[in-house]
Amino acid sequence: MEIQSKIAILDFGSQVSQLIARRLREIGVYSELFPFDVDLAELKEFHPGGIILSGGPFSVYDKEAPIRDLQPLIDMAPVLGICYGMQLLVKELGGVVEAAENREYGLNKVLWSQALHDDVPKEQKVWMSHGDVVKQIPEDFELLAVSQGGHPAAIRSKRVWAVQFHPEVSHTDHGLEILKAFALDLCQLKSSWNQKFIANYLLEEIQNKVAPNEHVLCALSGGVDSTVVATLLTKALGPERVHCVFVNNGLLRKNEFEEVKGIYQELKLNLHTVDAEARFLEKLKDIEDPEEKRKRIGRLFIEIFEEECHLHKDITYLGQGTLYPDVIESVSLRGSSVTIKSHHNVGGLPEKMNLKLIEPLRELFKDEVREIGEELGIPREILWRHPFPGPGLAVRVLGAITKEDLDTLREADHIFIRELKESGHYRKIWQAFAALLPVRSVGVQGDGRTYGKTIVLRAITSKDGMTADWYEFPSDFLRHVSNAITNEVKNINRVVYDVTSKPPATIEWE
Numbered sequence: 001m002e003i004q005s006k007i008a009i010l011d012f013g014s015q016v017s018q019l020i021a022r023r024l025r026e027i028g029v030y031s032e033l034f035p036f037d038v039d040l041a042e043l044k045e046f047h048p049g050g051i052i053l054s055g056g057p058f059s060v061y062d063k064e065a066p067i068r069d070l071q072p073l074i075d076m077a078p079v080l081g082i083c084y085g086m087q088l089l090v091k092e093l094g095g096v097v098e099a100a101e102n103r104e105y106g107l108n109k110v111l112w113s114q115a116l117h118d119d120v121p122k123e124q125k126v127w128m129s130h131g132d133v134v135k136q137i138p139e140d141f142e143l144l145a146v147s148q149g150g151h152p153a154a155i156r157s158k159r160v161w162a163v164q165f166h167p168e169v170s171h172t173d174h175g176l177e178i179l180k181a182f183a184l185d186l187c188q189l190k191s192s193w194n195q196k197f198i199a200n201y202l203l204e205e206i207q208n209k210v211a212p213n214e215h216v217l218c219a220l221s222g223g224v225d226s227t228v229v230a231t232l233l234t235k236a237l238g239p240e241r242v243h244c245v246f247v248n249n250g251l252l253r254k255n256e257f258e259e260v261k262g263i264y265q266e267l268k269l270n271l272h273t274v275d276a277e278a279r280f281l282e283k284l285k286d287i288e289d290p291e292e293k294r295k296r297i298g299r300l301f302i303e304i305f306e307e308e309c310h311l312h313k314d315i316t317y318l319g320q321g322t323l324y325p326d327v328i329e330s331v332s333l334r335g336s337s338v339t340i341k342s343h344h345n346v347g348g349l350p351e352k353m354n355l356k357l358i359e360p361l362r363e364l365f366k367d368e369v370r371e372i373g374e375e376l377g378i379p380r381e382i383l384w385r386h387p388f389p390g391p392g393l394a395v396r397v398l399g400a401i402t403k404e405d406l407d408t409l410r411e412a413d414h415i416f417i418r419e420l421k422e423s424g425h426y427r428k429i430w431q432a433f434a435a436l437l438p439v440r441s442v443g444v445q446g447d448g449r450t451y452g453k454t455i456v457l458r459a460i461t462s463k464d465g466m467t468a469d470w471y472e473f474p475s476d477f478l479r480h481v482s483n484a485i486t487n488e489v490k491n492i493n494r495v496v497y498d499v500t501s502k503p504p505a506t507i508e509w510e
């Protein structure tokens with residue numbers, strides 16, 4: 001099964017390059033990001049039906065500006081330049097780019113004299129972010145639109161379109177239509193990348209990759225990605241060859257192990273459960289430092305998977321739920337950022353275990369994973385649950401962990417989530433949870449003095465977890481949850497709500 005319609009996006013360092021890929025896929029056109037200086041031969045091998053040059057933080061005159069010869073790209077496929085991509089095209093094709101007197105940043109309007117496609121109003125609201133402007137367009141190009149400042153905002157030649165604004169961001173009206181017109185009209189591609197196609201394509205990929213005598217070990221976490229990976233692998237290879245391991249590490253939420261186990265059984269996965277609560281708690285005894293907690297949890301997971309590897313002698317693959325954003329992080333011009341938290345705590349797994357990796361979701365975005373999850377019949381309860389960190393409640397009981405504190409937190413968290421679901425807030429929130437603070441405070445309950453612990457509630461909105469804002473509850477809701485927690489959970493006499501965005505805070509408290 002071949003993907004027929006593909007667009008390559010050359011990343012010149014914009015913060016929103018990923019969005020271009022997501023938007024194209026929404027249109028049903030498969031697209032991948034490449035570094036701006038990707039080898040021509042590698043690009044050819046991808047067989048792009050169109051090429052997009054992304055925006056970027058540079059001026060084309062910067063010493064370190066990313067520059068490449070564009071004619072071979074134009075010879076290969078129709079090209080769309082966005083922002084920096086437009087300026088580079090103009091400069092390389094003989095036009096003139098200059099530093100602007102006034103930087104155009106944020107919301108702007110463009111006035112079209114000729115449209116790139118139907119249905120666009122003459123005046124269009126767009127998002128811009130650029131210091132340089134096009135002073136003179138190259139020969140063979142026609143001017144289609146200008147910005148409020150009177151600078152060229154859209155130009156076109158036979159095989160090249162270029163826009164100064166960002167059609168991929170939601171602040172730009174009709175942006176999607178411009179990408180669609182480029183992909184479907186200029187490039188003549190077909191819109192075929194949809195739920196059904198993706199699921200069938202992935203199943204076939206798995207069957208081609210894993211030889212008939214080989215088996216796969218698959219770690220389950222209760223989250224969307226690992227559930228979709230396990231279900232896909234099982235569907236492609238049959239349950240006898242896909243050994244799914246679900247570990248109770250004692251750091252899961254209330255009833256989570258049993259509930260998720262039930263769902264896995266319904267999905268007919270070949271499930272092996274491991275009760276390792278005591279082992280994890282022993283390893284975490286007296287450990288206060290969050291990174292040390294993560295390391296110990298990661299190492300113990302590895303130990304357990306190594307043991308489970310003996311489930312079958314023909315296990316040669318490890319299934320992992322790596323997604324496309326993890327893959328392109330290493331492609332990006334921006335390079336890797338400082339480690340704030342070591343999130344990928346099972347990273348060393350395959351090397352140590354001498355297994356090959358199979359990552360069926362590595363070309364997909366999260367929303368696509370959810371869509372195939374639906375196609376595969378995975379319950380919405382799993383597909384739409386909030387993200388949950390690998391080290392679980394270990395990073396939500398602050399400081400040293402005890403079973404008693406974990407149980408207290410489980411009760412409080414359960415009440416919070418229950419109320420969120422009942423009130424309808426749950427779906428509007430990206431992630432919500434309770435954490436247990438290592439402080440005690442004085443309270444009064446009935447006629448007596450209490451000296452209890454504090455629960456902090458956190459609820460945030462976010463697109464990807466990289467930045468986040470706290471969620472605004474009506475005060476009645478917070479009052480109700482606070483009362484429920486202090487009434488129902490022993491040892492808790494104080495509830496606070498976290499009103500910090502990310503940055504400066506992170507989402508988890510540890």
Ligand code: XMP
Pocket residue numbers: 294340341342343344345387388389390391431465466502505506507508509510
């Ligand atoms: P932070 O706290 O860094 O969290 O703002 C961003 C997202 O990542 C999750 N998170 C983790 N996930 N292992 C994981 O698998 C971890 O060690 C870990 N720490 C944080 C967090 O829940 C949020 O969704």
